[in-house]
Amino acid sequence: MALWYDEVHQDSSRFGLKIESVIFTGQSKFQKVEIVETASHGRALLLDGLWMVAEADEKTYHEMLVHPALTTAPSVARVLIIGGGDGGSAREVLTHPGVEEVVMVEIDELVIDACKAHLPSIGTAWDSDRLQVLCQDGAQYVRDQPDGSFDVVLIDGADPVGPAAALFGPDFLEQCARILKPTGVFAAQAGSPTLQREEHLGLVRALREVFPVAKPYYGTVSIYPGAAWSWAYASHGTSPKTIVHERAQRIEKHTDIYNRDIHIGSFAMPNDLKRLLDEDA
Numbered sequence: 001m002a003l004w005y006d007e008v009h010q011d012s013s014r015f016g017l018k019i020e021s022v023i024f025t026g027q028s029k030f031q032k033v034e035i036v037e038t039a040s041h042g043r044a045l046l047l048d049g050l051w052m053v054a055e056a057d058e059k060t061y062h063e064m065l066v067h068p069a070l071t072t073a074p075s076v077a078r079v080l081i082i083g084g085g086d087g088g089s090a091r092e093v094l095t096h097p098g099v100e101e102v103v104m105v106e107i108d109e110l111v112i113d114a115c116k117a118h119l120p121s122i123g124t125a126w127d128s129d130r131l132q133v134l135c136q137d138g139a140q141y142v143r144d145q146p147d148g149s150f151d152v153v154l155i156d157g158a159d160p161v162g163p164a165a166a167l168f169g170p171d172f173l174e175q176c177a178r179i180l181k182p183t184g185v186f187a188a189q190a191g192s193p194t195l196q197r198e199e200h201l202g203l204v205r206a207l208r209e210v211f212p213v214a215k216p217y218y219g220t221v222s223i224y225p226g227a228a229w230s231w232a233y234a235s236h237g238t239s240p241k242t243i244v245h246e247r248a249q250r251i252e253k254h255t256d257i258y259n260r261d262i263h264i265g266s267f268a269m270p271n272d273l274k275r276l277l278d279e280d281a
């Protein structure tokens with residue numbers, strides 16, 4: 001009898017993958033952590049039964065979270081990642097030689113330990129001497145940082161339920177704006193523009209309350225609800241379209257998804273979302 005794991009989304013839709021074997025299962029004080037071998041997507045991580053990352057499409061997610069910010073921020077010396085316990089975002093950030101220090105703050109040590117042990121293809125930069133990993137509450141960490149202390153802040157959290165819910169609220173976003181340098185760039189995963197439309201719009205609107213520049217951008221991640229996915233870019237003035245070409249050109253040599261055409265195109269919006277966000281349509 002074949003084993004299937006389904007993510008049930010808001011009691012109205014589900015996405016399932018056939019499982020070849022369960023590699024790891026554990027319970028932290030925050031959530032259930034599982035790593036499975038799937039029939040179609042390689043190894044995958046689930047938190048509380050929700051698909052977080054799979055080897056087959058993690059680059060569509062991590063490259064698009066990281067590189068629009070890292071190719072447009074005027075300086076990328078100090079980068080903060082909140083969440084990101086599988087190590088994929090840190091790996092992509094560290095491909096930029098201008099990055100001097102990455103601080104990654106993941107609340108759940110079990111996620112890091114399980115991913116280090118069982119998803120080594122994703123977290124390939126754990127040993128970098130430019131990476132500092134902290135296991136603590138990311139929201140509290142951000143509150144404790146001085147003004148203007150990071151060039152880039154990336155939010156690589158789960159969806160806004162459970163431990164990641166605090167990462168979508170106005171208080172947290174205000175704190176992120178405060179710890180960014182004046183030219184700094186913020187980027188976050190921003191949910192499904194179809195199946196999580198209210199959460200997606202809510203995050204963009206909340207960002208617009210605290211940042212002069214706040215733009216959603218779009219792509220696909222096949223294991224996430226609806227497969228259509230989004231991220232949000234925000235800054236005190238830096239534009240997502242002002243690409244530092246020398247930096248982008250260098251990373252395009254190794255990226256599977258990201259390139260400058262994808263970068264610019266991902267900021268195109270369908271008319272219905274433009275109208276809902278009061279943009280000209």
Ligand code: SPD
Binds near residue numbers: 050061156157189225
């Ligand atoms: N629907 C799940 C969205 C999860 C986004 N972050 C996943 C972490 C990958 N590093």
